[in-house]
Amino acid sequence: MDMAAANTQDGVSYDLNYETWAPTAKSTLVEKGLWDVVENGLPPDPTKNPELAATIKVADLAQWRNRVMRDIKALKIMQSSLPDSSFRKTISAATAKELWDSLERGNEEAKLRRLENQFEELSMCEKESIKSYFARVTRIVEQLRVLHMEKSDYEVVKKVLASLSTSYKEAGPVIEELMDVKKMNLDSLAEFFRRFDAMPDEYVYRMMKQEAESGGGKWCDVCKKEGHKKEECYSIPKEGDWTIQPDFGTEPEDGVAADYVMLAKLELGAFTYDEDTWMIYGHATCNMTPHEKLFTRLDRRQKAKVGLVDGTVIMAEGRGDVKIVMKDGKKKTIRDVLFVPRGINRNVLSVPLMTSRGCSFEPGERGECVVRDKTG
Missing domain, CATH: 2.40.70 (Cathepsin D, subunit A; domain 1)
Known part of the structure; x- marks a missing residue:
């Protein structure tokens, strides 16, 4: 039993769509009158118990053997419907119920891993609205909660702030200035962004400048970006860039004519x-x-x-x-x-x-x- 569980805890193989396979397999087993042995399992062999072996009736023993045969049949039906990789992972299952339970457990674990990966890889798309992104985050967090894997409000808020699109990059310094991130949840963060979108640009840029300069960095008042100062800004035309020279010539040094x-x-x-x-x-x-x-x-x-x-x-x-x-x-x-x-x-x-x-x-x-x- 432990070996079967251990084998299946690696997760349902990627070539088995459990959500489709399970209802189809159950329908087949119900149709053949075998679902009860999968659902309720197989009772212990009475002949292995000295007390029961001495008193068991022939009819009761025959009934148990009949149930064993039906269990074998149910196990074969399920195994034959599995892809090779899933079959190999569950081959040590001794009964139909053991196989069913191990696949069900493996599917829950696989779903949990998929959701964990989705949470870790969360990233706001460019041009995606805050409302749409928060809905995606909420959906994943709720699905994790159903599987008893809860994320704290702080974890969720930090993940969202770290995965915003470049158009919302300036929100970070403003939040740090105005809010206690450790006390926020997704709802209060959504409310902040509703107010943030209405904030004057100059206020936002002032917060960003303070954040950049407090960390010893550079801030440009021209393009409103970090990493360089005004005099280094590439968006300021340098001396001579505006000078119009009527005679450009139309042939570069290598002699190739240019239009x-x-x-x-x-x-x-x-x-x-x-x-x-x-x-x-x-x-x-x-x-x-x-x-x-x-x-x-x-x-x-x-x-x-x-x-x-x-x-x-x-x-x-x-x-x-x-x-x-x-x-x-x-x-x-x-x-x-x-x-x-x-x-x-x-x-x-x-x-x-x-x-x-x-x-x-x-x-x-x-x-x-x-x-x-x-x-x-």
């Missing part, structure tokens, strides 16, 4: 650029992006070559229109943007091209570049 040029060297590993951030270049003759999903219209038939300052030529795989959302919520369309999937890791806005379309460029209060079209 457009961008007189800058793009270090692909230097920074991680947000998809909604556009870098301003005074030495570029075209607008470009590597992000296909930004396009509202894309014509892949329009190919082009773009030459960089180091002589590299990269390929544009199409041209189309990109819609951007301004800070005030208004939507604007940048037309004739080149789609360059390889060779750049940022959105490029060409000063000379946009100026020719009536746009103006001026520095903002925090060092950013403010672009205005004819409508302001």
